Amino acid sequence: MSTDDDALREERQAAALRRVADLGAERARHLKAADDLLEPLGKAVGDAARLNAPRRRTQELAQVGSGLFYQWLKDAGIDVRPKKSRPERISDE
Secondary structure, eight states, X not given: OOHHHHHHHHHHHHHHHHHHHHHHHHHHHHXXXXXXXXXXXXXXXXXXXXXXXXXXXXXXXXXXXXXXXXXXXXXXXXXXXXXXXXXXXXXXX
8 A cells, every 4th residue: 555545544534533523522512402401391391281281292392201201290399190000911821
């Protein structure tokens, strides 16, 4: 392999690593921005629930899982029924 080939390979690697670094930094910014939205989103969920907005629709619009959604309701002092326990499975043994 010639020196020119080595230099070209190194330039391509450097460019690829710069692209990875740029995208990684952008992802980190987005994750931070999303994390910063959790508190106000949780408060908005509580406000909607206090106004008797449909819970299912509120959760859909918040785009969060049920665990976090119901934790926000509890944190807001809103009554949440206890989670149903799963029935035990009967084995075939």
